[in-house]
Amino acid sequence: MVQSAEIICVGTELLLGDILNSNAQYLAEQLAQLGIAHYYQTVVGDNPERIKQAIAIAVSRSNLLIFTGGLGPTPDDLTHSTIADYFGVPLVEHPEIVADITEKFAQRGRVMTDNNRKQALLPEGAEVLTNRAGSAPGIIWQPQTGVTILTFPGVPAEMKLMWQEVAVPYLTQQGWVTCTLFRRTLKFWGISESALAEKVNSYFDLQNPTVAPYANHGEVKLRIAALANSEAEALKLIQPIEQELRELGGADCYGIDHDTPAIAVGRMLQSAQMTLAVAESCTGGGLGAMLTSTPGSSAYFWGGVISYDNSVKVNLLGVNPDDLAQQGAVSAIVAEQMAIGVRDRLGTTWGLSITGIAGPDGGTETKPVGLVYIGLASATRVESFEHRFGGQRGREWVRRLSANTALDHLRRRLLNEGIINYY
């Protein structure tokens, strides 16, 4: 049997669809990064017979069984007792865990109940997988030759901490980690997935690194992934390909990995010591919220005006009431006046504005849902851009796309002014 891992998520709440199985994704990504093969995931409810069936199947096809969930204090938390039962060993109480739980409860001014004492019962022979962030510990156990079991609580923050602090070093030491999958993602705005794929088509046949396209929320990504024995080796494989793809991407490529259009714009404004103000209608503050989600954004983002009602456009931004009446709030001229107005009043280098119809109602034949105007003003020049995002994908989609597209117009303008986007 090839060495491989299987993820087993225990919890009736997963079978009821009450929660999204983000633990499985996290562990899957981690296994891929460590180069540990992983062919199956199983979800099973809080039922001892069915958990035992899942264990039997997993043991027949995988050597590393990674459990999440079912370690809590309530009667339907059955993972450890069922694993012990399956392998025919008793549960034993660990006094150091009882002490640890008692202390954690005392810190919060509470007394430990008998329910919680249950969490100190682990299969005989299993090592404790310490949980620093919560009360339920996991186990590391080899119940028989060729079978390793790791268990984690279902709470994602606890699971992740335990995975990083204990499981990864353990798996490395046990020889499970044989190579590293290192990834670099290039991010694009303003080009469709198919247009980008056509440009870089020949790269999709590469074996190591591999190149694959992804698209979501109007954004397109190229992921470059290399398998190697070390990060340095992986980088050596990735870097020349990354360089070529960046050149092919040109101005459509705005950044890498965790970058967003707001981060790219912020980086460029900061390096050029420029400042930005926004005037938002249909996005209602969403553009400002995107910009300020970056710590330190106060260096270049000064604020703005949410001009949702037309009176605010006139009174706070100086939009001409006649233009508003004749052209409507969703028009190029109003977008331009909003951008000029907010720039003037806040005294920033740039003013960026959005006015549009987010839907689902409010559209007309000439001005349908999804019609959005973006205005961009500097001290010497104002321009506007018309977009038709459609209404099929809903209000939040139009709003998110509008904000990111506005940022992308500013980014391209900054590029045209010679400001380099170092990423």
Added chain:
Amino acid sequence: MVQSAEIICVGTELLLGDILNSNAQYLAEQLAQLGIAHYYQTVVGDNPERIKQAIAIAVSRSNLLIFTGGLGPTPDDLTHSTIADYFGVPLVEHPEIVADITEKFAQRGRVMTDNNRKQALLPEGAEVLTNRAGSAPGIIWQPQTGVTILTFPGVPAEMKLMWQEVAVPYLTQQGWVTCTLFRRTLKFWGISESALAEKVNSYFDLQNPTVAPYANHGEVKLRIAALANSEAEALKLIQPIEQELRELGGADCYGIDHDTPAIAVGRMLQSAQMTLAVAESCTGGGLGAMLTSTPGSSAYFWGGVISYDNSVKVNLLGVNPDDLAQQGAVSAIVAEQMAIGVRDRLGTTWGLSITGIAGPDGGTETKPVGLVYIGLASATRVESFEHRFGGQRGREWVRRLSANTALDHLRRRLLNEGIINYY
């Protein structure tokens, strides 16, 4: 064997952790609502041998196999060919599907490739499960007595449409849908999960309906779920319990199901014909974005000022520069002046403001990360509220909690003024 369903998600991208398995959650929730038992979920990669193993295991323990993924045009889309192979039948081409795909491509000005023609190959004897939203159809098939197979593409929007339009009517007609799980969620703000649980403890032992608490992002929910033969019967079981829980919840209960604090506040403002303006510092527009995510919010939300930089607080909101210098931007007096200023300038009934330290940097011993002041002004009165949200859970957590807490203060103030929150 008890009649039960099993969800089988096919896709190496799930095993690599590239995507979150939201399809499994959607289908699980749907099965629960239709009262169809469901004990296992399996995830398997694009590998015919392993897909066949998963089918063999599923057929041994479940009668309804629901597949998602692997229906696309590329060589690693193997679901239909592997299912046909497992049950020993050939694939047959459906000319009507070829015609449908050709037409869909023509509409987008593209020519169908041979790759796409593959999507018209279905196991002999299987019915077509039409995909109106995309090119890949699924199947409905009973390959042997006691085994029903449904297949769906991995694209969530296509899968959901096909599920609702074809699968639910089919399962109903086939007698799978024997009862209905109906849920009502009560939503709370301003009370901890444990405090609420203590209040309503006795309800957790109920059998039908059941009552269970959930908590996330600072919000606490009570979910009431009833199993019955019809929605009307379920409602009869739920309503008296819901009424009692609402009374026990009092002012902490702000709404039901898809309500948010922003929706509750909007509902109250609209019924009282009142209007609102916001002044945002650390949330940077997030409060406005929450308010305007509700269609029709222009009836009560007029807009506001994002006063991220202190100059904006002074110039656009009239905050006193001396108070700013002496008390700092994150202070009760600045929050109050921001609320007064935005209310005055926009001419609304209410002004609501937020100023705080979202982190991760910028905290001091006296003003730590997570310290937030909320200001609330009417024509005759201004008040402010101090909160300490801590910095452990990150910048976005502080910002989201700040915005929702600000809305909750306004909601409670409106309640005190005699405005009823009808929900």
